[in-house]
Amino acid sequence: MSNTKENPMSNMSYCKFRNTLADLKDCAESLHDTLDGDEARARVALVVLCRRITEELEGVALATLGSVSRCEDCGDEIPAEEVAAYRQEGGQGSERPRVCDDCADAA
Numbered sequence: 001m002s003n004t005k006e007n008p009m010s011n012m013s014y015c016k017f018r019n020t021l022a023d024l025k026d027c028a029e030s031l032h033d034t035l036d037g038d039e040a041r042a043r044v045a046l047v048v049l050c051r052r053i054t055e056e057l058e059g060v061a062l063a064t065l066g067s068v069s070r071c072e073d074c075g076d077e078i079p080a081e082e083v084a085a086y087r088q089e090g091g092q093g094s095e096r097p098r099v100c101d102d103c104a105d106a107a
């Protein structure tokens with residue numbers, strides 16, 4: 001796990017979101033681990049921060065934050081969870097799904 005004290009490269013501005021995303025996913029998989037002391041306090045602080053970010057961006061279209069995948073059939077934004085699931089399943093050699101799950105199910 002990267003840490004700014006151990007790995008000052010992890011928060012270079014050109015890649016801080018990518019690096020943090022990888023670490024945050026790791027944390028998300030460990031949310032219910034038994035922790036104590038500084039690590040337990042850091043978990044609470046992280047959840048508080050995630051809630052603050054969610055509140056701050058509520059109603060903000062993801063497209064305003066950067067490129068998003070659009071469904072080639074209906075044109076709707078493909079939710080980030082669908083894109084992540086597609087990548088995890090190693091979908092058809094492409095980085096992004098061509099259509100949203102709803103359109104894929106309807107096909």
Ligand SMILES: [Zn+2]
Nearest residue numbers: 071074100103
């Ligand atoms: Zn669609």
